[in-house]
Amino acid sequence: MDFTFNAYAIFLIACGCTTILLSYYIFRRGGDTVKWFSMMMLSNAIWSIAYGFELASATLYQMKFFINIEYVGIATLPLNWFIFSLNFCGKECWYKKPINLTSILIFPILTILMVWTNSFHHLHYKHLTITEEGPFPMLAIDTGPWYLIFTIYFYLLLAAGCYLILIKFKSSDPIYRRQNYSIIIAAFIPWVANVSYLLGFRPFGHIDVTPFAFIMTTFLTLIGIYRFKLFDIIPIAREKVLELMQDGFFILDQKNRIIDYNKSTKQYINLGEKVNLIGASIEDVLPDQPELFERIKARNPGKVELTLLKDGNKLNLEAETLFLNDSKINSDFSIIKLQDLTNVKKEANRVRDQARELEKLNQLKDRIFSIIAHDLRGPLVNLSEVLKMIANDQITIDEFKDISPTLSKDIIYTTDLLENILHWSRSQLKGFGIKKEFFDLRNLIINEINYHLPAASLKEIKIIHDVFPGEMVYADILMIQIVIRNILNNAIKFCNRNSEILITAVYQKEGKMLVCIQDNGVGIAKKIIDKLFTDENISTRGTLNEKGTGLGLVVCKDFINRNDGDITVTSVEGAGAKFCITLPTSKKIGA
Template sequence: MELTLNPYASTLILSSLLVAGLSVYIGLKLEDSVRWIVFAMASFSVWGFFYGIELASQTVDSMLFWSKWQYIGLVLAPACWMVFTLKYTEFDTSKKRWIYPSIFFLPIITYLIVLTNDWHHLHYKSNWLITSGPFPILGVEKGVWYPVLVAYSYLFYFLGTVILWRRFRYANIHFKLQTRLLIIGGFFPLIINVFYQLSWIKPYEGLDLTPYAFLFTYFFIAIAILQFNLLNLKPVARDKILEVMTRGVLVFDHRNKLIDFNSASKKFSFQPEQIKIGQHASIIFSERPEILDLILGRENKTIESRFTIDHSERVLRVESVQIADQKSLVLGILVLFDDITEQIKTTEQLKKQAEELTKLNELKNKFFSIISHDLKGPVFGVKELIHLTQNGLVTEEEFLEMLPEVSKNMENVALLLENLLAWTSSQILGEFIQAQSIDLFKLVTSQKNLLNRMASEKSVAIELLGFENTWAYGDKNMLELIVRNLISNAVKFSKPNDQILISCETKNEKLKLCARDFGIGISEENLKKLNEGISFTTRGQANETGTGLGLILVREYIVKNGGTMTVESVLGEGTKFCVTIPEGINPHKA
């Protein structure tokens, strides 16, 4: 068979080989369901290659021989296109298993008719050689089966395109270009073929430009697949994956422009209207520089971003993931958003509860230590003194001499018991606050009188300042315990002949009650413990003992009554405890 190459034949042969090579390469990269586009491309390559050899042939017999080879690709291309669109769009064929075999039924019948055309002439009625052009072309008279080939080819291309179009509404914006390119790849060559069938475009009386059109369009589709990873994920599958994700997803390309996102991402965005394809990261995150730096850094990294929305503080975990090719070249960045506000709150709450539990456990241990030592000692001492007196081992005169010291110890025991019972009640039962307006001057005076004997033993003077017409609003029992502990604490750490100032001032509907002593002061370590609510105890100037519960109760009761407590102290110069209490209403003026 003599072959004489010409520009048309050479172009077809070379382009067919190129598209065939690309098809093989791409076929190894794509998954099975998408690989059918490669089979379609390979079919067009077979069609174009052997049509190119036909155009280089010089005789009718030679042309008919190569024509039978080209029909392998010609009859299979529409079928492969149809199968591709069904699989690509995940068309449900589970209940219609006959669909795929039926697609190939007509192509197989057509090819058998082409092979046996010399016996029945159903495809070509007659053939001749056209020599009016620069090279010989096969002239044919169409048989009755030829329109069937054209009809089912057009039908398959049309149905496949309709299936793509119907599924188009499920595709993300990023896949619009992909879908349009596929539709153009199917329609543009068909338009050329329609013009050929109508003899509107038929150079040299018989040259078919359809293979050129198919090879041209699918060459660019192949380049798009390789260059832009086209068809790397089917739109329907991809959209389903993204939309069911509760995390926000943004995908940026190498130019930091947004190329994909899911609907959840707008929930985590500070400017949801800026979430659109093609938008630059610097615009989307203009108000969140830490997230923008994360994207521009192009690293696999996770950060936390805090912001306020609707007067509520939210915490986002933002994770960036590199998108790289096989050569580790970064093609873009994937940004994932997750609202961890509740998780953070739960963690902080658990941490706080653990700290509170530790403190309570320490207080419990201290509680038992107090009962076994500070409470047991004085009570057993009184018991032993009474026993000795009854047995005559201690005379009445000796007993009377010891009585002031016993009385002093019993006062300490009473205060200790009161604090222990109050603390136990607060930890086990909780308190029921009965808030009322209270004459603060009368309350402080009564507590001062209770502690006057303790103060007089150390020659400590207690002076009240600024209590003219001062009414507090709170629970009377709690306020009494607060004042009693503040005064007793000041007496305990005062030196002999010192002075204690109990002052009160009104500001912004709050009473500020302060107890100022000029004793030894508090060390920085113990001052820190006080501010953190940690229990501790130290002995007073006259070796007085304590439990450490008093100031803890003061702080707790003040908070429950809507106030605050502050401590100022200079070691060696004294301490000033101040509490704020809501101001009450003087009933005599109401």
């Protein structure tokens, strides 16, 4: 090849080689945005070097050869500029869609093919000739229709990139705007140069000054990179970080209208028909929050707890109000930060409920140990002492017969107490399951009546039941047996001689069976009724001085609740008491 180098060619080739080295250095050290800028530099370098060799060529064949190389850079430069602008503005997701990427790739590929095959169709260049009008031989170009199409594509991508950068510049913080000046100025230099060339304003003859302009653009942007930290992580990533934050942010103007927000706020509010919240009043977006609005009105920074309904779900939020520094930005602007405390609240409530339940269990445990230490131990000690006296012939048979009724009562009391303690303790064990099943209520009641007949006969008490055969309930049969046994035992204990106990079972609406055990005994004082099902130790002796544990009704309440039922008591002192329990007659959905 024959070359006659001139000042223009040498300058372009030297700048192009320098640009290649810089693009490689930047590509190795930069992030995604900087790498796309380095690709743009590479395209510019290919254009500059090839155009420099074209200006140094003396033959038409050699000039055409370098034009083919030039268009590898010319066709890809606007594409790389546009993708760089998308990354710079945080909108890189656009070109990652296949249809969008295809639409912008097809023109560079077709243009390169058009240029390489121009001699067959002349759609890009109609004619290429050498002119001697300048200081050295140059190409005179007569453009074709595809040249016009590519020029439109070229300007569209340049314009789109410049528009994105201008939007970025307008929305950036004042402290970052200085960094963007260099790239905005640099972006318009190739426009001026290329438009001047196309309109015929050519101070250097047929020399295309566009690659020179792009070299200036590259170096101005490099100044921005290293002088103003143009691609520093803070201005690039700040908006992305804000959008990725789980906490919501509202920025309000002096009239409490929303002027900016991040997408996390939408998970806390009911949008309704509002897709964009810009311009909406904060009182419409967060209604019924007087404490928050009062704080904003008084410009009082701090935290407020909010309760909102979102799609039927209750949300617990913490709103923190912040007001911008007077010395830097208009003080009428304010920020509301929303933090979701729903799970924290639920966890706190769960821990509090567990602590309360644990405290109750500890209190009941202390009661049980107290009962074991006193009430359970006393009868056993008495029985042990009587047996020792019999073994040592310290009492006669007649004396033993006199005290045997008392011993019998103590043993019955001790057995009942031990049974209640064992049943309740078993129910509190971790992993203890409630074995619900359908069973005949009448059969269970008859079995319990038969169990208590000896004790009732001693006091000449009649036990009557009015329960129809086949009355089925759905519950844990063992638990309900314990409940009926305790209530019936209490009724016998507090009845006088020749009293009567009536047991009834009536089906109610909503799948419930009402079972009532009513006696005409001594009744219960009102002050005691209010404490019967609590953890307080309520123990009263019966009409024949029978002892009570105070534990039985607590167990009854617990067991009935576990079986989705309820237990109530009504009484008139001196006229008897009536205990009623409700039991389900069918399975619950999901049970």
